[in-house]
Amino acid sequence: MKNFQNKTELSNYVSALKDHGNTIGFVPTMGALHKGHLSLVNKGLKENDFVVVSIFVNPTQFNNEEDLVKYPRTLEADLSLLKTVGDDRIIIYAPSNEDIYGSEIQSQAFNFDGLEHEMEGAFREGHFDGVGTIVKRLFEIVKPDRAYFGEKDFQQLQIIRKLVELHHLPVKIIGCPIHRAADGLAMSSRNARLSPAHRADAPFIYKTLISAKTKFGTKSAQNVTEWVNTQFKKQGLLELEYFIIADIATLKPVKRKSTKKSYRAFIAVYAGDIRLIDNIALN
Missing domain, CATH: 3.30.1300.10 (Pantoate-beta-alanine ligase, C-terminal domain)
Structure with a gap:
């Protein structure tokens, strides 16, 4: 696996792959990876020549500071889990806050035709501005052909589809079934x-x-x-x-x-x- 922390280096590497006719899948994550994430990666590998997996706990989508602080950060374990897939076509992007946001960590304001005000939006103020900001930036850095999102966050999936539509982003959004534990609990x-x-x-x-x-x-x-x-x-x-x-x-x-x-x-x-x-x- 190739591992990048710098967006310019990643972008240059992916651009070179695309110049040689390769397709790029993308699985954005906040780390603490589990089998649900691996199912997205495996689907991406079946449908693309390479798959970029981002591992980044995005501060702008947390409306609760305590939740952000407690969110698990397990990069070494995440990399070990991805190695179990046994495919050298996986590319890791694990940036710092500075690499993504520079000196100012701030959300862009979005209008998702009202989708952002329902359910999660009603209970987590500013959450989908943060989601839209990070996903748009990652799409601009990675420039994937296809991006994979789990249906557990179905509202987020619909909002990202709307983001792509409204901003005319050249990426196909693919929703994937919820991955569950044997007792039915959605993996998270x-x-x-x-x-x-x-x-x-x-x-x-x-x-x-x-x-x-x-x-x-x-x-x-x-x-x-x-x-x-x-x-x-x-x-x-x-x-x-x-x-x-x-x-x-x-x-x-x-x-x-x-x-x-x-x-x-x-x-x-x-x-x-x-x-x-x-x-x-x-x-």
Whole structure:
């Protein structure tokens, strides 16, 4: 694997590869890698000649300073995990804050046609400005042909698609299925911080989503939402922040179901001070 910390060196290396007709896939991460990330990398390797994996904890997308400080930083372990893929076509970009932002760490303001105000945007002020800023900068540095994102962060995936559309960026965005542990918990870098008790209870999130999907076949969105809220009040260790059934195109909560639209259920839950999100397609 090639390993870069400097954007100019990386850009020059990737440009040389593209000059020789190679295609470039891109998997942006914040590190603390797990099997979900590896699934994105492997898909990228199947569809491209080389894959760039960025490892960068982006400060501008954290609205909670404590969350930023506690976010796991495990670069050596991440590199070791990527080596298990056994493919020398992987290129690592692990920059510093200065390499990405220079002397001023600040978000650009974005308008994503309202997608940024729903769900995560309502609970994490400025989050998607930070996401848009880092993803746009990384696209400009890497210049990938394809970029791969997991559907666990489905709202983020839709916003990045909108970013590419609005800014006419020459990259194809590919959403990949949620990678889950055997008990159903969506894989996340934050899972490593769960206490044993919270880790034991966390699969309740996905089990509830599965039941909500079944109920949505015959009941209204409001009825399903009320049922989910009741289940979490009984649960004990896990605290529900939100459960929303939304139109996947607009991400706005559904008021009345339509057979012409596609819906998804979105959930955010606190396990102690660890915030977990998940979602599921409903139709």
